[in-house]
Amino acid sequence: MVRHISSGSAFEREIGYSRAVVDGDMVHVSGCTGYDYETMQLPEDVRDQTRNTLANVRAALSRAGCSINDVVRVRYYVTDRGDVGTIVPLLGVAFAKARPAATMLITGLMEPEMKIEIEVTARIGAYEAEG
Numbered sequence: 001m002v003r004h005i006s007s008g009s010a011f012e013r014e015i016g017y018s019r020a021v022v023d024g025d026m027v028h029v030s031g032c033t034g035y036d037y038e039t040m041q042l043p044e045d046v047r048d049q050t051r052n053t054l055a056n057v058r059a060a061l062s063r064a065g066c067s068i069n070d071v072v073r074v075r076y077y078v079t080d081r082g083d084v085g086t087i088v089p090l091l092g093v094a095f096a097k098a099r100p101a102a103t104m105l106i107t108g109l110m111e112p113e114m115k116i117e118i119e120v121t122a123r124i125g126a127y128e129a130e131g
Helices: 010-013 045-066 081-094 126-130
Strands: 003-005 022-023 026-030 071-079 101-106 116-123
Touching: 003 045, 003 116, 022 045, 026 045, 045 081, 045 116
Parallel strands: 071 101
Antiparallel strands: 003 022, 022 026, 026 116, 071 116
């Protein structure tokens, strides 16, 4: 039986998805963007969007019973190739312990203001089991 986790975002209800789905010890986190879900504000700066996006990923993982260190797969969706050099240091710090399999795509996102989206798959206890 799966467990569905919601961030409370209206997007989830409107589109019909969950922020994360826990299936056994696997956690599948939907693409997160840089919105502050309490204020529904999206910063303009790509660094700030990346920080918020990582905070949203961490929040979903925490509610699922794991951490960013348990991530085994990450997909980055970036709208501007020129932003890659700016965000890579933030991503490198965030995923330094997990060192997940990763893919980065340069693509459009749902809203033109969005600059980054991150989707992850984690296994509860993966970091503890390995480390």
